[in-house]
Amino acid sequence: MTITDDFLPVPVPETLTATYLIPVLGQPADPARALAGLGPRLAAPVRDLAEQMLAGPLLTVRTAPVSELPHLPPDLLAAFGAADDQLARLRGASELMVVQGEFRPGWPPAHEWAARAVAAALAEAMGGDLVDVFGFQFLDPDAAVRSLPDEQGRIRLVDWILVPYSDDPDGLWFTTKGLRRFGLLELQAQGVPPSLTRAWGAVMTGVARRLLRTWTDKLGEQDLPAFVQLPVMASVTSHDIAVAYGNPERHDGSRPARLRLELDPATDPEADSFLSLLPPEAHRGPAGRYFSAVCGTLFGDERPEIRHTRTDEAMVRAIATARAGLPGVRDRFRAGTLPEATRLLVKYGLPGPDGPEYVWAEVTSWLEPERVLGTSASDAANDAAVRTGRPVVVDAAEIVDWALLNGARMVEGGWTQAVLDNG
Template sequence: MPVPETLYATYAVALTAPIPDPGELAHDEIAARTRPPLRDLALGMLGSPMVTLDQRPAAEFPPLPADLLAAYGASPAALAALDAASHILAVRAAYRPGHPPAHEWAARAIAGAVAAARTAPVIDVFTPQILAHDHLTRSLPGPDGAVRLTDWMLLPHTSGPHGFWFTTKGLARFGLPELQTENVPPALVVPWGRLLNGLARRVLDLWQDRLRTGEQPLVVDLPETVSVGLGDIAAAQGTDEPLRREVTVRLRLDRPGEPGTTGEPGSSGSSDSSGSSGEAVLTVLPADDGPDRLESLCAALFGAQDGHR
């Protein structure tokens, strides 16, 4: 898969009044609220061209999609607060793919610090999602750099004539295609969602491991078959799992318009972290052909009872 040259993150802070000097406020709040090493990373990027703070009257920005914000958990009160905002501060950051994802960590930390100082809502423009203050704070990396992937990724699913269609929304932040699965039986919605969370964690680890060494490559080869286990599911949620049970799935790189793709709305990821449609996706398939393979995978991973609910 091609490696993007640069990834971008954008967060919006909805303000009831303009901030006289957003850069100064961001610097002071990050210094006061954020622990190292994230504090040092955010302050270093804040003082460089990698981070921009763009404050304008709200009417000068494109309107935020209220329907999607509501679908992803925004309350009526939160949406009303957005409508009441007179100004928007757009926090944008850019960085190369790899670990750490400094563009996301810095932009989210800066937006969260400014929003806390002004008691203002923060919108993750990628998702899009309104981030509650406690959620935003919890999602930031601790001193060891660990994060819960589930704080940075959503897993929406929609019903269709042959089952549910799943797609991740968050892997594109890191330069990866999103994962998708078609025709998931209704009884497997919960276990298959758990499996996809763990698989996303495993694929992200493989991706970042291949970007850690030396000069950034132009392309990265990921294996066609990937193991995913209970440990990966726990890691995606920031917990531990003593059982080492794993199953194997197959990944197929699809692009809209190619054979094997569905063309359903939203069935694409974005390698430039913009969340736009029309990019490649990784379709998740059983490693072996045969009937009831999704059921067999879930039963093998979670046990016969938990794998069918």
């Protein structure tokens, strides 16, 4: 392999392992029988793959006492979206069924597809859920089945990776969590402007899709290479983003945006190494300025997202549902009983020439039911005083939605957002 300045050599692991856990509250289910029961709902290629691996040495299923397995911290599971009833079932279980698949890097990721299919079948047979140990997430059987590939082998990458973010001295620090399922290093970007929170999560997902395709294409050879050369300058298009979200027909054919890759190896053997996304070396100025230009290239004029409510029945129901839950979420906020590490945001309307502009604000105080104190989560187009991080006072009568966020992930609420995202 020839190493040049145009390519970045990324090491390839010899094998990959997927692990899923299923709480046992009664009798453990038989894996083969459970898979046969789920079979009609699986695409034929996945069903055949799961059956073959279950019958061979590459996929194992065992039942073990909880005391013999690594501890699953409930607060961390809750931070990644676990519901109270799921945590209760986990606490009530003395045994767990452990499903593990092992395979070489490449496409298809047989270890993940087969292990998740078998785990979903067992969870459904026992009337419970499965825990994806890699993502540290609970999945109900239906969600697990929906995430598996269709008859053409297509998946939504967003069902397999997360894009969390946290505060960084120069803005926000974004990472991916899920690319290691496929043997690829996780991505990171630092110094992202808070006003790009939503857009940059989509950019990271699109870049992940583009790099994953390059990665698996180069692993298609008979002999597994020690390294794969990824281009130092990675391109991403709106099509990459649309495919990653499962909507390949919904992209505007925008010009590609380019980001530089740099290997950031971990100094701690227990920590992760990353592929950092950076501006080109010729860029002068803060990285956030270039990231804004990337979003402008991919999504058009990089102004804040301006959302005007639709008047259809789905949106009316979404607003009504959100508003009905406002008293309850306010009580939880004031009592300090919201899930750990979550933030409460509310969506409200600002007057504009074309109708109300809807923006989000993070709640900091809610002493009076009719008035919310917070900080703006985005810049408003129609009100120059509403800027990311600045204090705002929100009239509760103008609130149309609320959401609990853990990092970049919406774990509760967001009904109007779901309607908008689903078109």
